[in-house]
Amino acid sequence: MMEKTLVILKPCTLQRALVGEITSRFERKGLRLAGMKMVQLTDEVLSEHYAHLSSKPFFQRVKDSMMACPAIVCCFEGVDAIQVVRTLTGPTNGRLAAPGTIRGDYSMSFQENIVHASDSPEAAEVELKRFFKPEEIFEYEQAVFGFLYANDEY
Template sequence: MLEKTLVILKPCTLQRGLIGEITHRFERKGLRLAGMKMMQLTDELLSEHYAHLSGKEFFQRVKDSMMTVPVIVCCFEGVDAIQTVRTLAGPTNGRLAAPGTIRGDYSMSFQENIVHASDSPETAAIELMRFFKPEEIFEYKQATFDYLYANDEY
């Protein structure tokens, strides 16, 4: 089944000039870019987004880091897109991520770990609504679609 998922290219990604490298990884895998925009995150938006971390000692540090410069928010689509993105990203701690994953290749940090990726279909739906207006997510058939999947996979 086709899924949509949120990917946030974090401030560290922009500061290090890795936007193209990271989006390239997702596109080369076969995920379709359905939406993309640059935005400056606010404390209010991040408090909502990271509410599940509000009791942690590092909560404010994470929010502060995410507001240092704008981020790029992306919507990617594909069969099992949520798990595919998370597999490509690798574990949260970049020091523990295997070479070949995004974090394994580009991150040495638990926090400055290149991307945020939705962790479930429920979370992806909520996060996509949080960061995108409906008209900012586009439906179109990618020319390569019929060569990415068998006709009974989607």
């Protein structure tokens, strides 16, 4: 099933000049970039986004890290895009992520782990609405679409 998912390229990704490298990993896999913009995240947005961590002692540290400089929010689309992105990304702790995954190749940290990726269709829907206006997500067909999937896969 075609899905859209949120990927946030965290401030550590910008600071390390890895934006092109990371986005190209998703594109090379065959995911379609449907939206992308640079944003300065705010405490208010991050408090909502990371509300599930609000009782944790590291909550403020996470928010501070995400506000250190701008981040880049992306919407990627593809068949089973949420799971595909999470597989490419690897586990949260970069030290435990397998080589070949984005975190396995570029992260030594639990927090400074390159990207945030939606973990379910429900989360993706909420998160995409949090970071994008409807007119900021684009529908278009890539010329290579017929070479990415069999005609009965989507």
